[in-house]
Amino acid sequence: MSIVAIVGRPNVGKSTLFNRMVGMRKAIVNDTAGTTRDRHYGKTDWNGREFSVIDTGGYSYNSDDVFEEEIRKQVVLAIEEADVIVFMVEVSTGITDLDYIMADLLRRTSKKMIVVVNKVDNNEQIYGSHEFYSLGLGDPICISAMSGSGTGELMDAILDALPEDTKAEEYEDLPKFAIVGRPNVGKSSLTNALLDSERNIVTPIAGTTRDSIHTRYNKFGMDFYLIDTAGLRKKSKVTEDLEFFSVLRSVRAIESSDVCILMIDASAGVEAQDMNIFSLIVRNKKGCVIVVNKWDLVEKNNNTMRDFTEAIRNRISPFSDVPIIFTSVINKQRILDVLQTAMRVYYSRNRKIPTSQLNDYILPIIEETPPPSTKGKYIRIKYATQLASPTPSFAFFANLPQYIKEPYKRFIENKIRERWDFSGVPLQIFFRTK
Numbered sequence: 001m002s003i004v005a006i007v008g009r010p011n012v013g014k015s016t017l018f019n020r021m022v023g024m025r026k027a028i029v030n031d032t033a034g035t036t037r038d039r040h041y042g043k044t045d046w047n048g049r050e051f052s053v054i055d056t057g058g059y060s061y062n063s064d065d066v067f068e069e070e071i072r073k074q075v076v077l078a079i080e081e082a083d084v085i086v087f088m089v090e091v092s093t094g095i096t097d098l099d100y101i102m103a104d105l106l107r108r109t110s111k112k113m114i115v116v117v118n119k120v121d122n123n124e125q126i127y128g129s130h131e132f133y134s135l136g137l138g139d140p141i142c143i144s145a146m147s148g149s150g151t152g153e154l155m156d157a158i159l160d161a162l163p164e165d166t167k168a169e170e171y172e173d174l175p176k177f178a179i180v181g182r183p184n185v186g187k188s189s190l191t192n193a194l195l196d197s198e199r200n201i202v203t204p205i206a207g208t209t210r211d212s213i214h215t216r217y218n219k220f221g222m223d224f225y226l227i228d229t230a231g232l233r234k235k236s237k238v239t240e241d242l243e244f245f246s247v248l249r250s251v252r253a254i255e256s257s258d259v260c261i262l263m264i265d266a267s268a269g270v271e272a273q274d275m276n277i278f279s280l281i282v283r284n285k286k287g288c289v290i291v292v293n294k295w296d297l298v299e300k301n302n303n304t305m306r307d308f309t310e311a312i313r314n315r316i317s318p319f320s321d322v323p324i325i326f327t328s329v330i331n332k333q334r335i336l337d338v339l340q341t342a343m344r345v346y347y348s349r350n351r352k353i354p355t356s357q358l359n360d361y362i363l364p365i366i367e368e369t370p371p372p373s374t375k376g377k378y379i380r381i382k383y384a385t386q387l388a389s390p391t392p393s394f395a396f397f398a399n400l401p402q403y404i405k406e407p408y409k410r411f412i413e414n415k416i417r418e419r420w421d422f423s424g425v426p427l428q429i430f431f432r433t434k
Contacts, residue, residue: 002051002162005082007075007106009098010058012088013118017145018042018055021155046155051162054078059102079106084161085113086154087137091120091128095135103135112161115140116154121147174216175224175346177339178253180281181263182273186293189329190263191215191228194339220336222343229253254280258349259287259342259424266308266326267297270315278316285391287345288424289323290316291338296328318410321417322424345424351392353420355385358394365415374403382434393428401431 006014022042042053056078079085087106089099106113117129120142132140141157143150179187195215217226254260260281264274281288290312298304305326313320323341327334362384371379379400387393394416398404409429416427 002083003054003081004051004084004086004158004162005054005056005078006086006088007056007059007079007102008088009096009102012058012090013145014058014088015055017086017088017116017118017143017151018053020145020148020151021053046159049159049162051158054082059098059105076105079109079111082111083163084158085109085111086116086158087113088116088118089132089135089140091117091125091142094128094131099135103137106137113137114154114157114161117142118145120144120150175259175343176227176257177224177259177261177342177346178227178229178257178286179261179263180229180254180277182265182271182277185263185265186329187263188228190261190291190293190327190335190338191226193329193332193335194226217339220339222339224343224346227253227257251280254286255284257286259289259345261289261291261338261342263291263293264312266292266294270312275315282319282426285426285428287342287349288426289325289338289341289345292324292326293329295326295333296331319426321422341424344421348420348422349391349425351420351422353386358384358386361419362412362415366412369411371398371404371408374400377403379403381431387430389428391428392422392425393430395430395432397432397434399434401433404431 006018008014021044023044042055043050044053045051056075059072059075085106087102089095115132115135115137117132117140120126120129121144126142129140129142141150141154143154145151179190181187194217215226215228217224262274262278262281264270278288278290292308292312308326309324312324313322316322323345325334325337325341327338329335363381366381371381373379377400379398381396381398383397385395387395394412396412409431413427413429416422
């Protein structure tokens, strides 16, 4: 599938155009320069032709932004990946020094490019676009990304510039793995290590990642989407509008994923916010793998890993059947184990148990250990089945389901887990009138 990259200096409207092209508010838009940092991918189609779009951070020099150098690297990588480059400028400011620097960079590539003059909100401003011919990059196209004016002509120009489509890539319904956790636990570092490329910006500053970044992973017989998310802090600690939107994107990433890889900082231990994120994963009935990162920074003895594992299981109880992996992303220690475990949890989450197998196994156990009688009434469970739901749910039919308490429900769940591998997957147990 062909790729179109949107590049330009900060605050010219790249993310607004990106959102309009992909048809959803996928990238955060804000008046603050430098809002977008990583490359951000989306998919769009025009006149029956599909192509990918990359939104990039604003290209700048000698600014106050500590991420400036990293953003420039991401922009250069996006230019290398793209088949067509959309170079965005702004009509009201005219050509700036940064526009000249950017144009000079683009002239060195052999890629097709389109100069787009943004924020042309009326006919008078069209006359101001003529100075952009001096960039020497072809005829500028006037648009207003905010209102959508001129974007149809831009899409036509993009289609004309795209190379002939090879066989259309089939987008399968692939698993989605979201990497979540508190700020600065190593989420972007894990993504980069797994992809073996500087896909996302990594710095020691908490809150570097703002958008949820989707990347397809297709190696070692595994094929899925990896989603790097912004760090989730307590609501009381979220003060900036930008961080609010970042947190919202992270929560949405959890909601739309199949398995969540919850990263914990080994040097900081298990904190209350880690448990809040875990509760969010369980409430959304997503698969979960807990990854304890920065294990190389912990002083160890013979029992350190066992004690840490036990401490985590005590905190997440009663749902303690969750895989726990100890890693050092910076040393690439056990990072492939994370993916293999996430795939196993994904398949477990989609496991369907035949009704006959379930009854043959569970009914003798129930007969041997029936629910305690209540008010002199005996509870009889006669039949069980797995429900046709997206996540593993089981219905047990009884004469008096209202008298079955939570401890017995957990007993049934544990017995199911002993027989079938549902590690990392929340189970739902329902008791109904037969």
